[in-house]
Amino acid sequence: MIEMNNTLFKPIAAKPYLWPFDGKWSATDTALLLLGFQEATVAVLDANAELSVANSLLKVASAAGVTIVAARRGYGPDEHPLATRRRLLGDPIPERGSADWALIAQIGLPPGAIIVDCAGDNAFFGTRLEETLRQRGIRNLLVTGLPTDGLVHATQRAANDMGFECLAIADACKGTSQARHDAQLRITTFGNGLFGTVATSADIHAALSSL
């Protein structure tokens, strides 16, 4: 019997290098991050197209056995200072448990998906995400989410400092403006990928179906 989960996927022709750096990724050492696909965020950013792309990746990655992580941004009783600061600047961080805060209905998480609740823009900060990923032997991260210049980039920067090998999926992310989206992805890749790499969903689909 073949253990499919350990089978290596084909490396991805990402910018600025063939991802992952050592050429090795499989369902057992990879997670797909779905960051901030919440009711209010999708609506405010008008991100239905990006949501659809992420959802399609979710189905394929989940079927291949890749770990799925969803992060929800919101505030609870312990996060008032951070949330208060942002709300004063006009950024309505939703309250946990509210309709705005909920993961959008179209996202159907598989059983066993990891759900992370963060107050700021970094899904690792104040959560157990890093140790959860390490316990599972995960070292490669496929990153999708909203907004590119918020939750996505802050989380990828933190992941990169932790040594995770990251790939941002450009068409599964949307920024607070096209210019900021483009700029953060360019900053991701400069210096031969200082914060990792960038590719498109078609590249991921091709690799996941290459088995």
Place this chain on the structure above:
Amino acid sequence: MSAAEHQDFWPLGGPVDKARIALIIIDMQVDFCAPGGWIDQLGEDVSNTRAVIGPICEAVDAARAAGITVIHTREGHVGDLSDLNANKQWRTRVHGLGIGDSGKNGRILVHGEPGWQIIPELAPLPGELVINKPGKSSFHRTELAAELENRGISRLVVAGVTSDCCVQSTVRDGYEHGIECVLLEDCTAAVESPNHAATLEILKAYGGRWGGVSNRVAFREMLDRAGD
């Protein structure tokens, strides 16, 4: 400058006691911004990062005169590179001279080597806090958050290099820690100007979602008006 403009140094206003404010100078090291350092050896242009040495010196002078905490960071790794992520080393070695390799100023970004030192113009004074950091963020695997908490510091004025890399990571992480950050835009730079401009635009958007953006003149005036 009017009182109203003074308030604008901090995105959500002041006044703030000097005891709660620190100036942090990020990675003004030989390897990043001096002739013969790593970036220079790679053939990259260090004129952008060198151009802010003078302005940063003025900001440091103002901070020292006001008696606020001054913090310096150095990116680097221990000699056996056990704190260096495999992908970080691999990415830099593609350039032909990677972290840990031997160059004109010793091993690149390794503790104790000449290239790892802070440039002489901005050398820390005795008693100033120096943070050694293995990552881009000054908060990642360092004692910075604990040091700030122990000293009762809740506001961080940020300068140094590079704006798109370690500076942006530090401001974003400061926000996560509940530290109010303001970046001095005339005291930071990047090798690639479009990335520098984009970083500032992103940080300024929405009134400063992760912190504010100001300059060294406003910094000095804010200190002049701050209480002890």
